[in-house]
Amino acid sequence: MIRLAVAGAAGRMGRCVLEAAAHDSRFEVVAAIDLGTQQFIPACDVLIDFTDAAGTMEWLKTCESRRLPMVMGTTGHDESQLTRIAQVSHAIPIVKAANFSVGMQVVLNALGRIAKELGDEYDVEIVETHHRHKIDAPSGTALTLLAELQRSDDQNRDRKGAGNAVRSPPVDGTTVVFGRHGKVGDRPKGQIGMHSIRMGDVVGQHEIHFSGPGETITIRHVAQSRETFAAGALRAAAWVIGKHPGMYSMRNVLGTD
Numbered sequence: 001m002i003r004l005a006v007a008g009a010a011g012r013m014g015r016c017v018l019e020a021a022a023h024d025s026r027f028e029v030v031a032a033i034d035l036g037t038q039q040f041i042p043a044c045d046v047l048i049d050f051t052d053a054a055g056t057m058e059w060l061k062t063c064e065s066r067r068l069p070m071v072m073g074t075t076g077h078d079e080s081q082l083t084r085i086a087q088v089s090h091a092i093p094i095v096k097a098a099n100f101s102v103g104m105q106v107v108l109n110a111l112g113r114i115a116k117e118l119g120d121e122y123d124v125e126i127v128e129t130h131h132r133h134k135i136d137a138p139s140g141t142a143l144t145l146l147a148e149l150q151r152s153d154d155q156n157r158d159r160k161g162a163g164n165a166v167r168s169p170p171v172d173g174t175t176v177v178f179g180r181h182g183k184v185g186d187r188p189k190g191q192i193g194m195h196s197i198r199m200g201d202v203v204g205q206h207e208i209h210f211s212g213p214g215e216t217i218t219i220r221h222v223a224q225s226r227e228t229f230a231a232g233a234l235r236a237a238a239w240v241i242g243k244h245p246g247m248y249s250m251r252n253v254l255g256t257d
Contacts, residue, residue, distance in 0.1 A: 002238060003044040005031035007059050008051035013073060016230040017048055026238055046071060046237045052135070053077045057084065064088045069240045072096040073233055075140030086247060093243040097250045098140025100232025104206070105250050107221050111145065111208065112152035114219070122212035124149060125193040129205040137196035138178065141206055146176060146192060149208075153190075 004021055008014040009032035021027040031041040041047070041062070048071045049059050056074045063070045075098050077085065085094065099105075115124070128142040138146075176192045204223040209216060223229065232250065239253045 001028045002026050002046065002241065003028055003030045003042075004237060005029075005033065005041045005044040005047040007033045007047060007049045007055065008074070010034040011050055013050040013226055013229060013233075016226040017050065017233055020227065020230040020234055024234055027234065044068065045241055048233050048237055049074055050233075053081055057081055060085060060088050064091050067092055069093045069237075069243065070095070071233055071236045071240060073098075073100060073229070076136030089247040090245055092245050093240050093248060094246070095236040095240050095248045095250070095253060097232070097236070098144045099204075100229045100236065100250060101221070101223060102232060102250075102254065103228070104141065104221050105254055105256065107206075107208075107219060108144065108148050109251070109256055111148045111219070114210065114217070115149055115152045118210050118212060118217070120190060122210040122217075123187060123191070123193075125195065125207075125209040125211075127195045127197065127207045127209070129197040129199065129202050131201045131203065132198050134198060137198070138194050139196070139204070139206070141204070142194060142196070145206065145208060146194065149192060150175075 004027045006014055006017050006021070006029065009018055014032070014034075018029060018032055021029050030044050033041065046069045047059060047063055049056055050073045051059065052074060053076045056072060056077065060070070062068070069092060072085070072094055085096065088094065115122075126138075126142050126145055128139045130139055175190065176194055178194045179196075180193070203226055206221050208219045210218075232253075236248075236250065236253045240248065
């Protein structure tokens with residue numbers, strides 16, 4: 001049986017993970033830790049983190065010192081925190097995902113091919129909607145969608161002989177614009193629009209719009225409950241045990257990458 005620790009156990013996702021684990025014969029929950037509690041945890045096989053960006057960094061220290069695999073569902077990390085997470089992945093296996101939904105992985109897998117086949121005559125907009133309590137915007141999933149589109153664009157440029165530089169999601173408005181206001185003028189070619197909506201108790205909805213000559217294609221993923229994320233996180237927790245140190249994604253967990 002897998003001995004599981006859950007950090008952020010009192011939060012929305014933490015509670016869902018605990019509930020799902022209680023009905024999963026693979027797991028025994030040995031620690032359910034809330035934010036602000038002590039960092040000691042009993043012997044366990046894997047830790048699932050659904051805290052906040054600062055909480056992740058504290059649990060990262062614990063997991064590194066104990067060589068404990070980590071499943072990271074927290075989003076909103078800044079560049080220095082992401083760099084530190086990458087460094088620790090050389091010592092322990094980490095599954096980091098902004099979205100543990102299997103359906104979202106299908107969307108991500110298809111996104112690059114769709115963008116490639118439609119070509120640069122199609123404008124792209126990403127719209128994400130979450131509950132009023134979500135603290136980061138855009139969502140981690142929306143940024144992952146953006147990165148996938150940019151990776152596809154880079155690959156297309158490589159095929160055309162335009163270089164192979166790796167780009168992080170830009171924030172200066174030249175390639176991606178976060179919302180629009182005022183007299184913005186004509187839309188620049190190649191721009192990606194990113195929009196965040198916060199309202200009510202929406203679990204999570206992401207839309208990718210491709211609009212070109214005479215038509216619009218919309219891909220929409222709607223999370224109807226947090227249970228789908230909890231199931232994915234447990235799947236990742238079972239998978240990561242025994243893996244070599246490294247940074248893994250849900251694509252690795254599902255065997256699609």
